[in-house]
Amino acid sequence: MNTYKKGVVFTLIAACALTALVFLGRLDREAAPPAPTAEQAVEQTLQEPPAEPEIPTGATEEPKAPEPEQREPLMASSHFAMEEYRCDCAGCCDGWPCAMRPELLEKIEALRCYFGRPVIITSGVRCEARNEEVGGVSWSFHTRGCAADLYCPGIGVGDLAQTAKELGMNVLPYYSSGYIHVEIIP
Template identity: 70%
Template sequence: MLFLKSLSPKRAENPIIPETSPAEETEPATPEKPGEPAMPPPQDSDSAPASTEEKAPLMATPHFAMAEYQCDCTGYCDGWPCAMAPELLEKIEALRCSFGRPVIITSGVRCAARNEEVGGVSWSFHKRGCAADLYCPGVSVGDLAAGAKDCGLNVLPYYSSGYIHVEI
């Protein structure tokens, strides 16, 4: 099955700042004609029921879904204690494009409780949506750090752990 990335017109204007968490996203209701009962859309016999249909993820940039930047705490917050900074998202996308291969985000925005859990500093840029931790399979930490600097990011390489911290 082929899925195409799509953004609603509202999201197309500013697709990188979430107004709601992806779990809160709903399809807009189609207006009913007066006096007509609501009818479900017709189903092909080959298609899956509408309730099991997968939605395309909300994209922050062409290569990254918003969910990749979401706080990964275990319920301290709704996943979005703050919005990701558009400048950071653009620069991480540029980094991904410069290497021409996937970049894996291991930590994006963090709530205060998650930041404390992982040993983050109290002034962490993660808590403001201005930092991310990432790695790129097949690319050394040093090369990734140099590429991130070339993209205008401030970089802290963690050589022994195999990732870099980037921030704006």
């Protein structure tokens, strides 16, 4: 990679990081709680929901159904919700057979910032059953939280793969399917 490209990539990553810091700083000033780390978000996802309140004995009125809560999604990074990395099996696991590695999350976020447009994750972590179902190799990095399959609308597979590689990820481009597999070494 030539020096000019390295400078552009570094500048874009730095700009994205600065934007995230400014955004998070603004949230702090508005007394918002700090965003959970990737590990905390996974732990929160795995926790049981709170128990329903008991109806007091002798109540004369029909209890009203609680209003559905509008919850903000748990964010893995500035642009990605934890849900985007979740195993999409048909109930073989709880969705989190393992946690996504923070280093991978950071690199995918940098990829998104580099292109300035959404990056769609089609497969994040996988349980063994889902990995077998999609024809994944037995040593798949998806089963260890170190891989994701993704695409970026409007960006060619070759350009996406080259940029992901420049950002430090191992890449397998799937030109005929229109996506790339990215991974980090655990």
